[in-house]
Amino acid sequence: MKIGIIQQANNSDRTDNVSRLQSKVSSLAGRGADMVVLQELHNGLYFCQTEETAVFDQAETIPGPSTDLFGQLAGELHIVIVLSLFEKRASGIYHNTAVVIEKDGSIAGKYRKMHIPDDPAYYEKFYFTPGDLGFRPIDTSVGRLGLLVCWDQWYPEAARLMTLAGAELLIYPTAIGWESSDPEEEKQRQLDAWVTLQRGHAIANGIPVVSVNRTGLEADPSEQTNGIRFWGNSFVCGPQGEFLYRAPQDEEVDQIVEINPERTENVRRWWPFFRDRRIDAYGDLTKRWIDE
Numbered sequence: 001m002k003i004g005i006i007q008q009a010n011n012s013d014r015t016d017n018v019s020r021l022q023s024k025v026s027s028l029a030g031r032g033a034d035m036v037v038l039q040e041l042h043n044g045l046y047f048c049q050t051e052e053t054a055v056f057d058q059a060e061t062i063p064g065p066s067t068d069l070f071g072q073l074a075g076e077l078h079i080v081i082v083l084s085l086f087e088k089r090a091s092g093i094y095h096n097t098a099v100v101i102e103k104d105g106s107i108a109g110k111y112r113k114m115h116i117p118d119d120p121a122y123y124e125k126f127y128f129t130p131g132d133l134g135f136r137p138i139d140t141s142v143g144r145l146g147l148l149v150c151w152d153q154w155y156p157e158a159a160r161l162m163t164l165a166g167a168e169l170l171i172y173p174t175a176i177g178w179e180s181s182d183p184e185e186e187k188q189r190q191l192d193a194w195v196t197l198q199r200g201h202a203i204a205n206g207i208p209v210v211s212v213n214r215t216g217l218e219a220d221p222s223e224q225t226n227g228i229r230f231w232g233n234s235f236v237c238g239p240q241g242e243f244l245y246r247a248p249q250d251e252e253v254d255q256i257v258e259i260n261p262e263r264t265e266n267v268r269r270w271w272p273f274f275r276d277r278r279i280d281a282y283g284d285l286t287k288r289w290i291d292e
Contacts, residue, residue, distance in 0.1 A: 004028030009216025074107030
């Protein structure tokens with residue numbers, strides 16, 4: 001399978017952002033991509049640095065303008081496209097939603113982000129209702145895709161449940177970066193932790209992982225912080241955590257990475273983690289904390 005990934009620096013001109021994405025998707029399709037994965041909330045700036053009710057006007061229905069636009073593109077190019085959208089489900093109910101567009105332009109399925117952060121410059125709980133679709137893979141012409149979104153990537157339970165449901169590939173559209181006041185050594189620790197944990201999901205589940213981040217500096221509209229410098233470093237790794245590709249920090253990227261689905265079967269035969277799981281002993285995982 002040939003996977004195209006797009007790591008882009010966005011600006012306040014949503015029309016320009018989308019136009020550049022369309023051009024890159026077309027280029028990747030022309031170079032043989034079977035599927036293209038876009039970064040989290042790819043149409044505009046990462047608006048969660050502040051809490052502003054007017055931002056809800058950016059949300060859209062699914063189906064809606066973006067699924068129509070990229071659906072037409074997917075149908076013309078005959079490829080699968082993974083979108084990340086600000087979904088308006090109903091008045092007062094909004095989600096951070098990943099959508100898979102099939103090769104014929106139809107919607108194959110969607111996933112609503114389950115874990116919602118609330119940290120300085122990442123005020124997502126103000127905007128997003130937690131997902132309610134569960135950890136269910138989406139069946140497509142290129143395989144069963146395990147869609148998860150950004151903050152979900154820190155939770156091994158999410159990766160495990162998606163894999164146990166039959167996902168053949170874990171995909172994380174992402175928007176994560178540094179606040180500039182952090183010292184350099186702390187920045188490096190954060191980046192290393194982000195990469196290491198996701199490679200760990202690949203290893204523990206014997207499954208490839210695709211993580212697509214944005215890049216560039218996005219200012220804080222409130223000027224309370226120095227904004228977020230998104231750290232790029234989008235990557236694809238195989239089922240033993242081996243890097244198949246890793247993007248640079250400060251550059252836009254449209255890259256094709258080839259994965260071999262048969263390798264998952266071989267790795268799981270060598271490392272039979274699923275055989276040896278003690279499912280009879282894991283009940284306490286459903287508790288918030290284990291009190292003595």
